[in-house]
Amino acid sequence: MRLFVTRRLPQRVMERARDMGADLHDSDEVLDADALRAALRDYDAILCTIGDRFDADLFATDVRTKLLANFGVGYNHIDVEAARAAGVTVTNTPGVLTDATADLAMTLMLMVLRRAGEGERMVRAGDWSGWTPTQMLGRGVTGRTLGIVGMGRIGQAMAARAHHGFGMEIVYYNRSAKDLPFPARRLDTVEAVAAGSDVVALHVPAGPETRHIFGAHAIASMRPEGVLVNTARGDVLDETALIAALQEGRIGGAGLDVYENEPTVPNALRALENVVLLPHLGSATLEVREAMGMMALDNVAAHVEGRDLPNPV
Numbered sequence: 001m002r003l004f005v006t007r008r009l010p011q012r013v014m015e016r017a018r019d020m021g022a023d024l025h026d027s028d029e030v031l032d033a034d035a036l037r038a039a040l041r042d043y044d045a046i047l048c049t050i051g052d053r054f055d056a057d058l059f060a061t062d063v064r065t066k067l068l069a070n071f072g073v074g075y076n077h078i079d080v081e082a083a084r085a086a087g088v089t090v091t092n093t094p095g096v097l098t099d100a101t102a103d104l105a106m107t108l109m110l111m112v113l114r115r116a117g118e119g120e121r122m123v124r125a126g127d128w129s130g131w132t133p134t135q136m137l138g139r140g141v142t143g144r145t146l147g148i149v150g151m152g153r154i155g156q157a158m159a160a161r162a163h164h165g166f167g168m169e170i171v172y173y174n175r176s177a178k179d180l181p182f183p184a185r186r187l188d189t190v191e192a193v194a195a196g197s198d199v200v201a202l203h204v205p206a207g208p209e210t211r212h213i214f215g216a217h218a219i220a221s222m223r224p225e226g227v228l229v230n231t232a233r234g235d236v237l238d239e240t241a242l243i244a245a246l247q248e249g250r251i252g253g254a255g256l257d258v259y260e261n262e263p264t265v266p267n268a269l270r271a272l273e274n275v276v277l278l279p280h281l282g283s284a285t286l287e288v289r290e291a292m293g294m295m296a297l298d299n300v301a302a303h304v305e306g307r308d309l310p311n312p313v
């Protein structure tokens with residue numbers, strides 16, 4: 001069984017992969033289409049991750065691979081239908097990154113409402129002249145309403161934090177009804193969530209159905225002081241419409257961990273004070289990244305041993 005790992009992963013994960021006989025691309029460099037096509041031709045299993053674009057055309061010729069074990073819960077960089085048609089199963093790493101990503105969404109919400117990014121920039125620039133009663137007044141969290149778009153694992157983890165920790169009310173939009181362990185009102189449209197929330201947080205997976213699910217109309221429905229948080233994927237949000245709303249002062253601010261054309265972040269966003277911008281850090285703790293790697297390798301091991309795969313998508 002020939003296994004290929006497309007990117008440098010935490011050391012413990014690399015050691016286990018090496019013990020399994022894997023060939024490692026021990027680098028942060030993202031492989032291009034030709035390299036990925038060659039991997040599909042030469043390896044039985046590939047451990048891949050965000051940025052590895054497995055588009056449909058890659059599966060059109062000479063595919064030896066039977067398993068794409070994705071490092072990450074989101075797999076919108078893989079054309080799963082084309083993979084399936086070529087006999088390739090895709091697995092992912094759900095659950096182990098839920099808390100870390102919910103924590104990061106809370107971080108963004110708090111940073112925007114309390115103007116933490118602005119304040120940090122001011123102190124670092126040496127521009128702070130001292131405490132004043134009216135300096136950099138933000139907004140509190142307690143008692144405000146949080147709107148969740150996509151009430152899955154991460155959406156629920158954020159809502160639970162916001163409800164139990166911060167006394168927030170919760171409304172949400174989701175494809176199916178959810179039996180939730182905290183009070184929350186399900187609304188019929190993303191626009192209703194936008195209009196009924198002080199903070200809207202996006203937690204739907206990316207894909208054709210959810211592309212720009214939070215579009216210009218939803219953004220226009222947000223409250224004048226409303227804050228948008230996105231830790232899901234860049235494509236679920238219309239970034240251009242968001243920038244226009246922020247520039248025109250139609251909404252209060254935004255906290256973003258993901259972007260439509262990563263790693264490019266539009267200059268227009270970088271120029272705005274009321275926006276907090278993070279470099280896709282949702283799952284970025286060592287223990288979580290190790291757990292993700294081990295889970296991806298557990299799927300490889302199950303494949304090798306002919307057992308049911310723990311996490312097929």
Ligand code: NAP
Nearest residue numbers: 074101150151152153154174175176204205231232282283
């Ligand atoms: P999940 O448990 O599958 O939750 C997704 C939720 O979205 C589900 O409740 C699902 O509804 C809902 N949904 C899906 N399609 C929808 C649609 N068309 N309309 C309305 N609701 C829809 O996934 P998760 O583990 O919470 O992860 C969510 C996403 O977060 C991932 O896909 C990934 O892209 C992103 N993520 C980002 C980071 C980061 O580093 N920033 C880290 C981890 C994850 P149903 O219950 O009806 O299926």
